[in-house]
Amino acid sequence: MSAAENKTNGIPKIGVYVCHCGINIAGKVNVPEAVEFAAKLPNVAVAREYKFMCSDPGQEIIQNDIREGLINRVVVASCSPLMHETTFRTAMAAGGGNPFLFQMANIREHVSWVTPDKPAGTQKAKALIAAAVERVARHVPLEKTRVPVNPDVLIVGGGIAGIHAALTIANAGKKVYLVEKEPTIGGHMAKFDKTFPTLDCSACILTPKMSSVRAHPNITLWTYSEVVGVEGFVGNFRIQVKRKPRYVDEDLCVGCLECIESCVYKKGRISDEFNVGLSKRKPIYVPFPQATPLVAVIDPESCAELKTGKCKKPCMDACEPKAINFKQTEEIKEVSAGAIILATGFRTFDAARVKRYGYGKYPNVYTSLEVERLVNAAGPTGGEVIMSNGEKPKKVGIVHCVGSRDAHTNKYCSRVCCMYSLKLAHLIKERTGAEIYNFYIDMRTPGKGYEEFYDRLLQEDVHFIRGRVAEISDWTMTPEEEGKLIIRAEDTLVGAVRRIPVDMVVLSVGLEPRADADEVRRLFNISCSHEGWFLERHPKLAPVSTFTEGVYLAGACQGPKDIPDSVAQAGAAAAEALALIDKGHVELEPNTAFIREEFCSGCKTCLMLCPYSAISFNSEKNTAEVNGALCKGCGTCVAACPSGALQQNLFTDEQIYCEIKGVVNYV
């Protein structure tokens, strides 16, 4: 196609810039050869190479060529457009060009890094450059559209990450909706007794933050609630929240707990979720004394009134403010928000999956979370570490890496187990004076003050045995082992298999994505990593952003994290959200669909295909119409249009046909 045909776009004068990226590209692509090739391609006015195109001097080269009138379109052959497209578009605009007369050829991620053979890499790079040159000649100048941003923020998950993010944003004067699935906020941190390595009392540092959330005028706290629908896009999300009935009016309940006292259940009979099943609760309960909001909740599964309708309802009589309401029903609230922060957290690994460790079989094999509750002064035993028979253990074995660093369960390191194992070793020793054995594969203590804490434990006469535990059983060989649990492990430092009899075993379980993580990510339209953790946009450069603009990640939903890291990331997510909403508007990619009315036959094929209802039918003109504000630029309608009337900015049929031609025809 000759340049003369591009009447509307001016005569293309294309500048091609091939980046060395140090040796990242130059090591596997013969850059001078590629430049020489590019110079001969149609419409190419300038072809240059540079060591680092994304650097300031690299961008300056492009800008100078534009200013001097040598070029009006740019191809940069370097890394992925997902990495630096914005960089170069911005540079073009700064140089006085239209940022959309630009195309990137990905010769690093898609060529030099994956092609061992240099001549083959060079060939492939040339093909991609040719495709970009063919394509960019058909680009037209475009402008980004601006849409206003709703300044409210939705935060999903009320653990420490969600709490910190909510307070940060609320303190900045913005309105926050904090949605938590459980009847209280606090998350896992609320279950811990102490935090490593400082041995700070977990509740002492968490409770004030929970109260601040409840009291903050800018925070709307919805516990016992779930997000069930998300529509819209960055700056303009519409979210449906299901508020489950508590059967207790949140506004009326004063938290006196008289209702719980008076329940027809004289004693708790239902397994208490907060104490991970180590105690029983009543059908009407508060999860723990510092629960926020301190409002009772009635479990419909066990409440006699809700199940049979035949209860005397003494709770209603006991409740002075008349807060109990058995007629409460589920409510769907709709809110709007400009940004969303996901802080949905994790679950602990189910220790029963590793059968050889005997969890569920031997009553004195506990998980670490259970022991967290045992050592907690507010826990089921008032902080006493006692076994199922009520006695204190004399010997305790702590098994690291349960469900972590194992090809049969999770390959990854769960990042917190070493440290919390050390903490539990210290706390159990403090409470019981027991002899403690830590079975570890590697000791991983990377964090401020963590290694020092490990040193301290070494001095506290805790035994450390390096080697993965093979089996835990009650199969005894000697009279001393009678009645004990035997931990069999190879001591890799000694080079021998050891049998250690103990009274109690603590399985340091790893962290896993929540069971419903998949549903959540689909709801919010984000991706997951292989393991199921929510995927960040870039592990180094955009660790709290996702591929869905306006949706950010905080805490352990993104991967195993300890409290300081969760809080730091929550702060980062809050800052990203604030940066977005404080700007007041978002610029949308102009890659939207548009219609060429003269070609539209009014067949309506496109109408049903649009997932955003962005296409409507104008019966006067007998043509379809695209609402550019609603269109997200998938191009599904464009592909379907039988007359080619629908086109997509940046992805027109013509541009793609030319790209196809370029990618196969020159090399």
Next chain:
Amino acid sequence: MSDKDTNQKPFEPRIVAFFCNWCTYTAADLAGTARMTYAPNVRVIRVMCSGRLDPQFILTALRQGADGVLIGGCHPGDCHYQEGNYKALRRFTLLKRLLREMGIEDERVQLEWIAASEGDKVQKVINRITEDVRRLGPLHLEPEALDRATEALLPDQTPAVAEGGAL
């Protein structure tokens, strides 16, 4: 039309891939970042969604000289645009019938769901399609037959577009 020089060099298949921006293109980037080497025969064209794929793109690629076409989209249920990948699948299924009519072997045009985290799958799929197409040999298309098929699919479309349209 391309007329590859197959007499002198061993046959190296030329494969065009259409990858969606959100999952498969990102996965290909990940394969790069992780330095997972693979056959250099597949050349990627990025589209926002596999739903953008007009069957004519595939025919055009074959006509322009590609020996195979690979389509990569998000896993079912994971489409960034809700269900563009399902729409791509439907079109792909219909197109396969047409390709068979034209005598184009199934392995030459493949569709794969590859999530953003599946860099290893990009490597595997690209190596596989390269081997599949290498085994089949070059695609010797009768240009007229292809023209007829293209016309049958969407009359009058290609010439209009080839002229550049009224953008």
